[in-house]
Structures are given as C-alpha cells and as structure tokens.
Amino acid sequence: MTKSNPVLDALRGRRSIRKFTNDPVDREDIATILDAGRWAPSGLNNQPYRFLVIHDDDARAESLAECTKYGHIVKAAKALICIFLDKEATYSEMKDHQGAGACIQNMMLAxxxxxxxxxxxxxxxxxxxxxxxxxxLPADRYELQVVIATGHPDQKGSATRNELSEYMLEDF
Structure with a gap:
C-alpha cells in the first residue's frame, strides 16, 4: 500500500496510547470526538450508541478503575469515553455491535x-x-461496549501487521 492521503495516514498512524501527560483534554476536543462517533454507520441508521464522558476529577473514574485489571490506565486518563448500546434503540444484535465498533474507531481516529x-x-x-x-445506569436498558481512555500522549505507540496476503482467503 503506497498511496498516501490524510485518512489512510490516520489509519496507519493511530496507535494505542496507555500513558498520558497531566494536561487536560479540552471540552471542544471531546465534543469533536463524540461528534465523529455519531457519524459512524449503523444498520437502518438507527444509531443505537450512547456516550458518557467521565473526567479524571470525577469520583466515578476511580470506581471504574476498580472494574478492570487496567485500572492504572483508567486512573492516568484525563477523560474516559464510555460507549453503550441503548437496548431500546437496537434492532439487530450483530449489526448494532458492528455499528458500535465503527463508532469506536471513528472516535479513536478523531x-x-x-x-x-x-x-x-x-x-x-x-x-x-x-x-x-x-x-x-440500568442494565436492562444499556449494554457497555467499551471505555476509551483519552489524554495527551506521554509515549509513542507501536504496532506491527502481518502481510495482507496472510488475511486473504483467495487471491484478488
């Protein structure tokens, strides 16, 4: 893959960041990230995802840290973006989970x-x-999809990928 454009560069350049500086994340940046999420595709355009943002000074951040073996990342993040499916807005479990994945990817790229x-x-x-x-939040209404830990990077991410041919079921 040799073509270069801003979207492809973002896809190739985004990395998981697990260490953050102490700099706060601007409210405007959070709004931009959330807006990118709502533009994700969803089956029948039902848009069943719902968002909850928890800042590092919110006591609920500490509570969330107790819910995962990655609590140290939760505590280091300046903002936690929680993404849920609203069960009252869903129509197809598979399609709605796929839509949530697209929403999450949009947010991380943003x-x-x-x-x-x-x-x-x-x-x-x-x-x-x-x-x-x-x-x-009522369990009969919401299904947790992910928590995205967010902040200003205090590390460089890294990743490797297999050759495209390793993913192909047949040549194209």
Missing part, C-alpha cells in the same frame, strides 16, 4: 487527528454489571 492518544479498554466489559451499577 482523537488521533487532534493529537490526542486513546486506548480501547474492552476488558472492562467483563465487569459490565459492576460498571453499570457504579455509573447508576
């Missing part, structure tokens, strides 16, 4: 474009009931 770092904390969904309880 954050990257703003010079912010993020990491997708998916392990926390193993404690979904505990998370929903700590956030005072």
């Amino acid at each position: 954050a990257h474009s703003l010079g912010l770092g993020t990491v997708w904390l998916g392990e926390i969904v193993n404690q979904q009931d505990k998370v929903l309880d700590k956030l005072n």
Whole structure:
C-alpha cells in the first residue's frame, strides 16, 4: 500500500496510547470526538450508541478503575469515553455491535487527528454489571461496549501487521 492521503495516514498512524501527560483534554476536543462517533454507520441508521464522558476529577473514574485489571490506565486518563448500546434503540444484535465498533474507531481516529492518544479498554466489559451499577445506569436498558481512555500522549505507540496476503482467503 503506497498511496498516501490524510485518512489512510490516520489509519496507519493511530496507535494505542496507555500513558498520558497531566494536561487536560479540552471540552471542544471531546465534543469533536463524540461528534465523529455519531457519524459512524449503523444498520437502518438507527444509531443505537450512547456516550458518557467521565473526567479524571470525577469520583466515578476511580470506581471504574476498580472494574478492570487496567485500572492504572483508567486512573492516568484525563477523560474516559464510555460507549453503550441503548437496548431500546437496537434492532439487530450483530449489526448494532458492528455499528458500535465503527463508532469506536471513528472516535479513536478523531482523537488521533487532534493529537490526542486513546486506548480501547474492552476488558472492562467483563465487569459490565459492576460498571453499570457504579455509573447508576440500568442494565436492562444499556449494554457497555467499551471505555476509551483519552489524554495527551506521554509515549509513542507501536504496532506491527502481518502481510495482507496472510488475511486473504483467495487471491484478488
């Protein structure tokens, strides 16, 4: 892949960041990230995702840190973007989960474009009931998809990928 453009560069350049500086994340940047999420595709355009932003000075951040083995990342983040599916707005479990994934990717790419770092904390969904309880959200209405830890990067990320041919079921 040799073509270069801003979208492809962002896709190739975004990395998971697990260490953050003490600089706060601007409210305007958070709004931009959330807006990027709402533009993700969803089946029937039902847009079943819902967002909750928790800043580092919110006591709920400490509570969320207790819900994951990655609590140190939760505590280091300046903002936590929690993404849920609203069960009252869903129509297809598979399509709605796919839409949530697209929403999450949009948000992480938007954050990257703003010079912010993020990491997708998916392990926390193993404690979904505990998370929903700590956030005072009804489990019969919301399904936790991810918590995105966000902040100004205090590390460089790295990643490798297999050759494209290793993913292909047949030549194209």
